[in-house]
Amino acid sequence: MEVWDAVWAGFAGATGWPAFGLMLMTIPIGLVIGMIPGLGGNLGLALLIPFTFGMDPTSGFAFLLGMHAVVHTGGSIPAILFDTPGTGPNAATCIEGFPMAQKGEAGRALGAALTSSMVGGVLGAIFMAMVIPIVRPMVLAFGPPEFFMLAMMGVAFISLMSGNSILKGLMAGGMGFIISFVGMDPQTGVVRFSFGVLNLMDGINIVTVVVGLFAVAEVIDMGLKKGGIAHGKSPNLKGSGVMQGVKDCFTNWWLLLRCSLIGQMIAMIPGLGGDAAAFICYGHALQTTKRKNEFGKGCVEGVIATDAAHNSKEGGGLIPTLAFGVPGSSGMAILLGAFLVLGVSPGKEMFSDHLDLVFSMVWVLVFANIIAVAICLPLAGSMAKITFLRTSVMIPFILSFGLLGSYLTTSRISDILITVLFGVIGYGMKKFDYARGPLILGIVLGKIAENALHVSLSLYGMSFVFRPIASVILLITLTTIFFPVYQAHAKKKKLMEAAK
Amino acid sequence: MQGNKEEIVTTKSRCSFFVVGVFLFLSFAATFDAAAAPADISFFKGKTVTYIVSTKTGGGYDTYARLVAKYMQKYLPGSKVIVKNVPGAGHIVGANTIYAAAPDGLTIGTFNTGLVYGQILGQEGIQFDLNKFSWIGKANSETRVVIVGAKTPYKTFKDLQDSKVPIKMPSSGVGSEDHNETLILAAALPVKFQPIPGYSGKEAEMAILRGEVPAVLGSYTGLYGLILAKEGRPVLQYGSENKIPGLENVPHINSMKLSPASRNMVNLVNAIDIIGRLTAAPPGMPAGRLEVLRDAYKKALTDPDLIKDAKKSSLDLDPAYGEEVQKLVAASINQPAENLKMLRDIIK
Numbered sequence: 001m002e003v004w005d006a007v008w009a010g011f012a013g014a015t016g017w018p019a020f021g022l023m024l025m026t027i028p029i030g031l032v033i034g035m036i037p038g039l040g041g042n043l044g045l046a047l048l049i050p051f052t053f054g055m056d057p058t059s060g061f062a063f064l065l066g067m068h069a070v071v072h073t074g075g076s077i078p079a080i081l082f083d084t085p086g087t088g089p090n091a092a093t094c095i096e097g098f099p100m101a102q103k104g105e106a107g108r109a110l111g112a113a114l115t116s117s118m119v120g121g122v123l124g125a126i127f128m129a130m131v132i133p134i135v136r137p138m139v140l141a142f143g144p145p146e147f148f149m150l151a152m153m154g155v156a157f158i159s160l161m162s163g164n165s166i167l168k169g170l171m172a173g174g175m176g177f178i179i180s181f182v183g184m185d186p187q188t189g190v191v192r193f194s195f196g197v198l199n200l201m202d203g204i205n206i207v208t209v210v211v212g213l214f215a216v217a218e219v220i221d222m223g224l225k226k227g228g229i230a231h232g233k234s235p236n237l238k239g240s241g242v243m244q245g246v247k248d249c250f251t252n253w254w255l256l257l258r259c260s261l262i263g264q265m266i267a268m269i270p271g272l273g274g275d276a277a278a279f280i281c282y283g284h285a286l287q288t289t290k291r292k293n294e295f296g297k298g299c300v301e302g303v304i305a306t307d308a309a310h311n312s313k314e315g316g317g318l319i320p321t322l323a324f325g326v327p328g329s330s331g332m333a334i335l336l337g338a339f340l341v342l343g344v345s346p347g348k349e350m351f352s353d354h355l356d357l358v359f360s361m362v363w364v365l366v367f368a369n370i371i372a373v374a375i376c377l378p379l380a381g382s383m384a385k386i387t388f389l390r391t392s393v394m395i396p397f398i399l400s401f402g403l404l405g406s407y408l409t410t411s412r413i414s415d416i417l418i419t420v421l422f423g424v425i426g427y428g429m430k431k432f433d434y435a436r437g438p439l440i441l442g443i444v445l446g447k448i449a450e451n452a453l454h455v456s457l458s459l460y461g462m463s464f465v466f467r468p469i470a471s472v473i474l475l476i477t478l479t480t481i482f483f484p485v486y487q488a489h490a491k492k493k494k495l496m497e498a499a500k
Numbered sequence: 501m502q503g504n505k506e507e508i509v510t511t512k513s514r515c516s517f518f519v520v521g522v523f524l525f526l527s528f529a530a531t532f533d534a535a536a537a538p539a540d541i542s543f544f545k546g547k548t549v550t551y552i553v554s555t556k557t558g559g560g561y562d563t564y565a566r567l568v569a570k571y572m573q574k575y576l577p578g579s580k581v582i583v584k585n586v587p588g589a590g591h592i593v594g595a596n597t598i599y600a601a602a603p604d605g606l607t608i609g610t611f612n613t614g615l616v617y618g619q620i621l622g623q624e625g626i627q628f629d630l631n632k633f634s635w636i637g638k639a640n641s642e643t644r645v646v647i648v649g650a651k652t653p654y655k656t657f658k659d660l661q662d663s664k665v666p667i668k669m670p671s672s673g674v675g676s677e678d679h680n681e682t683l684i685l686a687a688a689l690p691v692k693f694q695p696i697p698g699y700s701g702k703e704a705e706m707a708i709l710r711g712e713v714p715a716v717l718g719s720y721t722g723l724y725g726l727i728l729a730k731e732g733r734p735v736l737q738y739g740s741e742n743k744i745p746g747l748e749n750v751p752h753i754n755s756m757k758l759s760p761a762s763r764n765m766v767n768l769v770n771a772i773d774i775i776g777r778l779t780a781a782p783p784g785m786p787a788g789r790l791e792v793l794r795d796a797y798k799k800a801l802t803d804p805d806l807i808k809d810a811k812k813s814s815l816d817l818d819p820a821y822g823e824e825v826q827k828l829v830a831a832s833i834n835q836p837a838e839n840l841k842m843l844r845d846i847i848k
Contacts, residue, residue: 038557042559043557046562046563046813049812049813049814050809050812050813053811053812139709140709140710143706143707143710143712144698144712184590184673184675185673185674186671186672186673186674186676186697186698186700187673187674187697187698188674189673189674189675189679191624198588198589198592198593198596198625199588199589199593201588201589201590201592201625202587202588202589202590269706320706321725323729324705324706324709324725324726324729324731325705325724325725325726325727325728325729325731326702326705326706326709326725326726326731336725339725339728345728345729346725346728346729347728347729347730347731348729348730410556410587411556411557411585411586411587412586412587412588451698451699451700452698454697454698455696455697455698455699458668458696458698459668459696459712459713
């Protein structure tokens with residue numbers, strides 16, 4: 001009963017004045033910040049926090065979370081239209097989103113991305129409210145050994161993402177791992193693969209690579225081919241296709257639900273990060289889909305999976321921040337600063353004395369996600385039309401947007417060169433039929449896997465493999481690898497017997 | 501007569517000496533004047549000062565820098581102070597850039613004081629000498645803490661020192677500031693700290709919660725979440741000696757009994773933490789212009805509006821200026837050879 005009181009108190013808080021008005025004010029800011037590469041939620045929070053001075057906690061958090069909840073919703077739009085992710089986690093949206101635009105389905109992709117962002121965000125908030133009673137054991141069950149196993153599970157997805165040739169996929173994935181090792185090695189303090197270039201000491205940013213591998217590579221391809229992004233395709237779907245995308249989300253509701261849950265779970269455990277959440281969901285979609293051969297060529301399921309993940313993780317990311325005072329992401333670390341400004345202490349009291357405040361945050365996440373999509377959906381149709389422009393108009397636009405995004409993300413001019421280099425590599429991969437997904441996955445997981453392995457070994461030695469959750473994840477991974485092999489073998493045997 | 505003439509000559513020459521002297525004095529004064537505030541502050545009129553931040557946008561260094569830049573502009577009338585982010589190689593690229601800039605007062609900037617370790621150890625890529633920077637000031641002193649998990653049996657720092665088993669400590673990586681501090685404190689106090697590299701960012705705090713490691717060290721502002729949530733107990737503070745509410749009963753490292761050699765090590769750690777959020781300019785800057793910048797910095801940091809803005813963003817302030825910072829830096833780097841050798845042996 002007490003909980004329900006808090007739920008309603010939270011609702012009243014979130015819809016009250018001035019909290020609701022403040023949230024409405026910051027939602028468009030969040031969307032725009034998300035759309036412009038390099039301006040992430042962190043910067044948004046840093047800019048907004050001074051304004052919360054003097055606000056009551058409910059209004060303050062409505063003001064901040066309204067912006068932060070919808071950043072990735074905005075970030076998917078350039079990912080689909082220009083193959084340039086607005087934020088790191090949106091990188092995964094590029095894989096299916098842009099090929100859809102190329103097929104003339106930009107509207108559908110936008111509709112699906114926006115709707116799944118919204119549903120993911122809302123479900124993430126609801127899951128967050130539901131796990132409050134069991135948050136402690138759940139979050140603390142995952143340590144470095146489990147991270148390592150989760151990363152290995154992600155690596156197993158490489159085989160699914162490889163397209164026609166598993167060998168080529170593994171080569172790309174291995175390349176991704178090597179790229180993730182560029183920079184300072186925490187275990188030895190030695191700089192690896194930097195060739196003496198100081199700017200490589202910090203490693204290579206994922207957005208830098210994705211913009212090159214996808215946007216620049218597509219520009220090269222388009223330049224050589226002529227035509228628009230959606231070359232030769234008239235908008236064949238009724239209207240702009242936006243509604244079709246919305247419908248897709250509901251026909252794939254089960255996938256949407258699972259990916260929202262996975263995204264939220266991953267975000268709850270600081271250490272894997274939002275980039276990994278979106279990619280693991282993409283892999284999960286691939287693993288369970290019935291239309292495997294459409295993936296990589298613009299499959300709406302891929303867009304739904306990734307976008308549900310990156311918005312649902314905002315709810316999950318709040319949990320460790322509220323429960324332990326340990327922020328789940330760098331954005332949450334800045335949010336923790338806001339606790340001090342607003343005079344609230346995180347920790348157990350959050351869930352006893354301030355439960356209504358927690359629920360007001362849940363409601364803000366729900367409202368912000370719905371309102372953001374209500375703003376974007378009517379505009380999606382017009383935005384999609386941009387993809388039907390002539391190549392000669394589009395190329396300079398995509399190229400400058402992508403390179404600017406690459407520069408703004410790291411503020412390093414040298415990263416533009418890296419982006420261009422990856423553009424050439426990406427074009428080569430496309431031309432010679434190497435899937436680009438595994439390379440990105442390798443970069444995202446490489447560093448996590450390496451660090452988690454080292455830490456696990458120094459904490460537990462080889463016995464880390466036998467920790468209960470770690471061994472369960474390992475079993476699942478092994479099953480996903482060997483079950484198809486066994487299946488193929490059994491099928492062959494059956495055929496042989498039938499032939500006899 | 502002779503004498504008289506001589507006297508006249510002498511008087512004449514005295515006169516001319518006097519005139520020349522006055523003239524020289526005046527011209528000197530004029531030159532001096534040109535080098536002093538009024539004339540040189542006009543140099544900044546219509547000029548753009550670039551404030552280099554050695555990290556990307558959004559973090560603590562960036563926030564402090566934008567605050568300082570905004571108010572320095574106020575005290576350099578007619579100028580425009582813009583912030584430029586030059587991240588790379590853990591602040592080294594930014595520091596190199598500031599060091600190599602023309603010392604005309606139009607390029608200043610900030611970087612992590614932890615680079616002192618890098619310079620002492622001769623880290624790859626460092627193209628600067630911290631001794632030679634023209635130091636303008638620093639905005640904060642960092643209080644650092646050692647925190648033990650709430651469920652661990654350790655109540656005091658003494659308990660940690662008495663531990664028979666090594667105390668595993670999360671560290672972000674070999675060569676990082678927290679890693680170096682862990683090793684130095686382990687050797688100096690002494691305590692059996694064993695750094696476990698590979699914990700990036702907030703992972704270290706999660707390690708405490710999960711009970712993988714019994715203790716963690718870091719800045720108070722980074723760890724106060726754990727303390728507020730009662731998930732960790734602070735058992736030792738070091739760095740700044742400023743009183744922080746909630747840490748009244750936590751002993752400071754300066755009150756521990758240590759051998760002179762250990763005290764030297766601890767002083768180095770403290771010094772690096774005290775010079776927080778620094779502002780520096782390239783070496784070889786004309787004295788007058790440096791004076792103007794130092795003056796503007798001091799006025800900025802004491803501006804009530806800046807103090808109000810800092811409070812709004814929960815940024816702590818504990819400023820120090822010009823010469824004082826220069827001395828602090830010099831004291832931390834210019835250690836006797838045997839100290840340096842000991843340091844290198846510990847950190848290596």
